[in-house]
Amino acid sequence: MNLLESYSAKEIEAKWQKIWEENAVFQPEPDSRRKFFLTIPYPYLNGNLHAGHTRTFTIGDAVARFKRMRGYNVLFPMAFHATGTPIVGLSELIANKDPLIWNVYTKLHGIPEEELSSLNTPEKIVHYFRRSAKLAMQSIGYSIDWRREFTTTDPAYSKFIEWQYGILRRLNYVVKGSHPVRWCPHDKNPVEDHDILKGEDATIMDFALIKFKMGDKVLPCATLRPETLFGVTNLWLNPTVNYVVARVNDETWIVSREACEKLTFTDRNVSFVSEISGAELIGKTVTNPLTGTEVLILPADFVDPDNGSGIVMSVPAHAPYDFLALRDLYDKDLSEFGITADLRAIKFISLIESPGYGELPAVEAVDELKVKDQNDPKAEEATKMVYRREFHGGVLKANTGRYAGIAVSKIKDVLLADLIEQGIAEIFYEFSETPVICRCGTRCVIMMVRDQWFLEYSDPEWKARVLKCLSKMEIIPEEFRVEFENKVDWLKDKACARRKGLGTHLPWDKEWLIESLGDSTIYMAYYILAKYVNAGMKIDRLPPEFFEYIFMNNGRAEDVASLTGIPQETVQQIHDDFAYWYPVDLRTSGKDLVANHLLFFLYHHVAIFPESLWPKAIAVNGFVSLEGQKMSKSKGPLLTLRQAVAENGADVTRLYILGNAEYTQDVDWRNDGVVSTRGQLERFYNLAREILTDSSIEESAPLSLIDRWMLSRLHRRIAEATEAMENIQTRRALQSAFYLLYNDLRWYQRRGGKNQLRRVLSAWVRLMAPFTPHVCEELWAEMGEGYVSLAEWPAADAAFIDEEAERAEKLLEETLKDVEEIVKVTKAQPKKIILYTTPAWKRAVLEMALALAKGGKLDMGALMKEAMASPAVAAHKKDVPKYAQKLAKAAHSLSAEALGLDEFQTLCREKEYLAKALGAPVEVYSADEPGADPKGKSSQAEPGRPAIWIE
RNA sequence: GCGGGGGUUGCCAAGUGGUUAAAGGCGCAGGGCUUAGGACCCUGUCACGAAGGUGUUCGCGGGUUCGACUCCCGCCUCCCGCACCA
Structure with a gap:
């Protein structure tokens, strides 16, 4: 016996990790077995692995170990991701000793100061975190084939990426285009989420810029509702705002100064010509480019020069602001603008029919909310209300010509495309909320990046192939399939090249680096190669x-x-x-990668490989929080993998993280929970040790009832755990394989079972091996051949399922519970307990009832008739109706379970045990021949439920 | 706003039409282990109950059904994604 007297994670884990590595236990080569290729997205090397990684990787490792024990030849490789911009950015911040970064990396990531200060180049960072991540993964015992390790900045990997992009180009999936990005004019760079100081929720919205004409000049109006162009009655300018005349491409535009500034960042040629005041323009007329109508320019305060073009088209029938501004002018003297006409004569044009609204929704909304004027804050609310209702329920009216009858929600894209084609409109991008401020303090704009390389993910044929691939794949959990499908639908072209960062250059345009998500799509194939590259x-x-x-x-x-x-x-x-x-048989990943990496993974596979090499399955898991708080790499709290293992041991960390949540739920890492998990694992070890050192166990002794019961439970647990693991449900698997089986064992021992302990333990240790491999390896060394990591997963054998033994134990357990309840309620001190098992006639009636019950109904009359036809039953005719009625009432839940057992014999046999457990002598009679029955209790006996008399 | 996922007994969390007052764990309480124990074992943990019972529960409000935590409708509420960023 070489087992330590008490469980020591440190010793056991270091020992087995060394043995696995030295003996190349997890380095598979092709052979005649079925193969299983499992991959997990490689981690990005800008920090230490944390509890979130730990969860995803541990699930993968448990599956790899499970499949290995199931007889598969399992390949489970790992690599590291370093391409892209963050590592370059990080190296600069470290070199500059940025206080924030310094704090995060010393405190949260636990890097000593001297070491951190040396990480002042991207290469050093990559080297440092690669080593650190690998050590972390080894310290938790992942069964990775490290011969295939690589980093995405390796030269051979770059060749592989170049080859891939060559194919994509040849297939015309890489095309040139332009796209809008959030841009910092000071940094001259796109602004990423974590670089935003204010306005992180702002999205880029595309407005229709409608080009109204005034002679040879264009007055563009930005709108989110181009369909309302049919209902324009006038334009709005703000008389207090400065406007400018500018050359925009080949046209002369009039827009606010702010709008002109924004236009310079778009893909238009913009040059300033002159200033012009709003007041100068008011009173003039412009032409509606769609309808040809002449409309007047009027003054309005609500017009914001910093929103859109600073010129607004007015649709008073459907836009509360427009209606309010117009109404505000009704009794004003506008002669300073040269306007003398009566504005009441302006006729509102209604063009959207929507349920709950009449001709003029804007007017109704203003009345409903009692909005005073255009400066009333409630005007905003009214606008949103009308917009929402018209968008969801509205249909265009006859005056919209060929668009009549179309739902508002469907029209925007179509109409905008038409207007652009006719040269009437352009697209103008605007933030959904302002201002958006960069970390450097500069106000961001929307920049049109030109001549950008795109992966054409919008290609319908490509999408169709992805959807086909999805339809043939296993998605775990299945509920996520619709999520994937929706995201495929939603995915647009993706810019796939950048100017900055680490990575591979586009082979045909060396100025560009391949964007780092785009170089991480089919690298699972590269693992095959990496082994040879690493070997020189x-x-x-x-x-x-x-x-x-x-x-x-x-x-x-x-x-x-x-x-x-x-x-x-x-x-x-x-x-x-x-x-x-x-192909890849399974890719497990955190749910954060669904809408990006996992989707691209599929896209590129279906583009490059034949159908037979498309991925087979994806499993998605949730995150890890700390004491109920969301983890954050940059703000904390953060728990690193190495920290978790150092404090709790590898097996405890694994057991906790695998046993606490399933699928996309989050695991909450709580210290008290981890502590008790450690206790549970120690208990497991101690019990196993006890069993292994017990010399009184006679393994070959004939099976007693309780032995049969134990084996029956064991095989149920094996079946449950196996099924759960096939579905990648680690929590459910552990419930069966660890906690419930442990409870079964306790009952077995309590009931005097012993001789099957070693047999159960052998299965138990193997069942636990995917989850807590180190301690299982340690125990297995005392009881089995070779490594438990390579041992055969226990097979659930239906032949061991022993219904009778389980029923007998259940009867015993329930009888105990009933007696205890009576004792508790009566507060009696039992001197003697008498049990009466069911009379034969009740069994007979129950049998008849079971045969007669149909669809949850039981005909009481029919049952009585049949019962009375039996002489044995008829002898008890006084008592039969009552019992029959009871059965009829419970017709829907009648069970034959109680009939499969000789209750009298069972209870007689357990008399001693019952007496000991209940602390009083026990007598057992059949109700057919009650010995002592002072209170006539025996009449209450029923199948499965003995009558009880306590003295 | 669009899309996805949730709300279960002190906490975490099983549970998709009846065997569910509802698995398992944690916490808490009582008992045992007769030196101690934060170790281990047993019991209890919605309420009431001097015979194994009864009552009230699974976000809220309706509905379907002999029967709903489980199905349908409406509402409230929480979490996640919406990109060119890994």
């Missing part, structure tokens, strides 16, 4: 032909060998390895 394979020449042969089976090994200088047999072997291991 020559990589100075890796032309597309090389990858074509390995991954697409195009070409010949000998040609590739001579092209690359790599030995032909190596080329052949890599090729064969790939053919063996691909």
Whole structure:
């Protein structure tokens, strides 16, 4: 016996991690077994692994270990992600000793100051965190094949990415275009979420910029409701605002100064011509470019020069502000603007029919909310109300010509496209809320990035292939399938190249770096190669032909060998390895990657590989919070993997994180919970040790009832745990394999069971091995052959399911509970307990009732008739109706369970146990022949429920 | 706003039409282990109850059903994603 007297995580875990590594236990090669290729998105190297990573990776490791024990040849590799901008940014901040970063990395990530200050280049950061992450993963005992480790900045990986993008280009999936981004004019860079000081919720909205004409000049109006162009009665300008005349492309525009400034960031050529005051323009007329109508320009205070173009088109029938501003002018003297006409003569144009509103929704909304004028804050509320109701329920009226009858919610994109085609409108981007301020304090604008490379994810044919792939995949949990489908639908073209950061250059346009999500899509294939690269394979020449042969089976090994200088047999072997291991059988990931990485993963696979190599399954899991608080890498709280393992041990960390939540629920990491988990694992170890040291166990002794019961429960637990793990439900698996089985064992021991303990333990240790591999390995060394990590997963054998034994134990347990309840309620001190098991006639009636019951109904009359026909039953005709009625009432839940057991014999046999448990002598009679029955209690006996008399 | 997921007994959390007052864990209480124990074992933990019972519960309000935590409708409420960023 080499087991430590008390459980020591440190000793056990270090020992087995060393043994696994030294003996290459998790380094698979192709063989005749079924293969299982499991991957997890590699972590990004801008910090230490934290509890969130721990969860995703531990689920993956548990599945890998489970599948391995199920007889699969399992490949579980890992790599590291370093391309993109954050690491470059981080190195600059560290080099500058940025106080915030300093604090985060010393306090939250636990990096000593001297070490941190040395991380002043991207390369050093990558090196440091790569090492740190690998140590962390080893310290928690992941069964990773480390021969395949790589980093996305490795030269060979770059060749692989170049090859991939070459294909995508050839397939016309990479195209040039422009797109709007949040932009800081000071930094001259796109602004990312974490770089925003204020306005982080602002989104980029696309307005229609409608070009009203005034002679050869254009007065553009920005609107989110282009359909209302049919109902424009006038324009609004703010007389106090400064407007400018500017050349925009080939036209002359009049817009607010602020709008002109914004236009310079778009993809238009803008040059300032002159200033012009709002007052100068008011009173003039412009032409509605769609309807040709002449409308007057009027003054309004609500017009914000910083919103849109600073010119607003007025649709008083449907826009409360427009109605209010117009009404505000009714009795004003506008002669200073040269306006003498009676504005009451302006006729409102109604163009949207919506339920609950009449002709003029804006007027109704203003009345309903009692909005005073255009400066009343309630005007905003009225606007939102009308907009929402018209958007969701509105339909365009006859005066919108060919758009008549179309729902408002469907019209915007169509109409905008039409207007753009006719040269009447353009798109103008605006933040949904202002201001948006960059971390440097500068106000952000929307910049049109030109000549940008895009992955054309909007391509309908490409989408269709992704959807097809999805339809054939297993999505775990299944509820997430619709989420994936929606996101495919929603996905637009994605900019796939950047100017800054680490990464691979676009092979055909070297100014650009491939964006880092775009280089992380089919790298699972690269794991096959990485083993050879790490072993020193020559990589100075890796032309597309090389990858074509390995991954697409195009070409010949000998040609590739001579092209690359790599030995032909190596080329052949890599090729064969790939053919063996691909496709990916399962990718497990945090739910944060659904709408980006996992989607791209599918997109690129279906673009590049034939259908037979498309991924088979994706499993998604939730996050980890700390004591109810959301974790944050940059703000805290943060728990790193190494910290968790150092404080609690690998197995406890694994057990806690796998056992506390399922699927997309979050795990809440709570110290008191972790402490009690440690206690539970110690208990497991102690019990196992006790069993292993118990020399009185006779394994070959004939099976007693309780032995049979124990084996029956064991095989139920095995079946439950197996099914749960097949569905990647670690929590449910642990409930069965750990907690419930433990309770079963307690009952078994309490009932005097012993001889099957070792047999149960053997299964138990194997059931627990995917979850707590170190302690299981330690225990297995005392009881089994080889590594438990490679042992056979226990098989659930239906032959061990023993209904009779389980029923007997259930009867015993319930009888005990009933007696105890009576004792408790009566507060009696029992001197003697008498049990009467059911009379035979009640069993007979129950049997008849079971046969007669249909669809939850039981005909009482029919039952009585049949019962009385039986002489044995008829002998008790006084008592039969009462019992029959009871059965009829419970017709829907009648069960045959109680009939499968000789209750009298069972209770007689357990008399002693009952007496001991209840602290009083127990007598057992059948109600058919009651011995002592002072109060006639025996008449209450029913199948499954003995009558009880306590003296 | 759009899309997705939730609201269960002190806490965490199972549970998709009847075997559910509702698994399991934690916490708490009582008892045992007869030196102690934050170790271990047993029992209890919605309320009431001197015979195994009864009553009231699963966000709120309706509905379907012999029967609903479970199905349908409406409402309230919480969390997540909405991008060019890993």
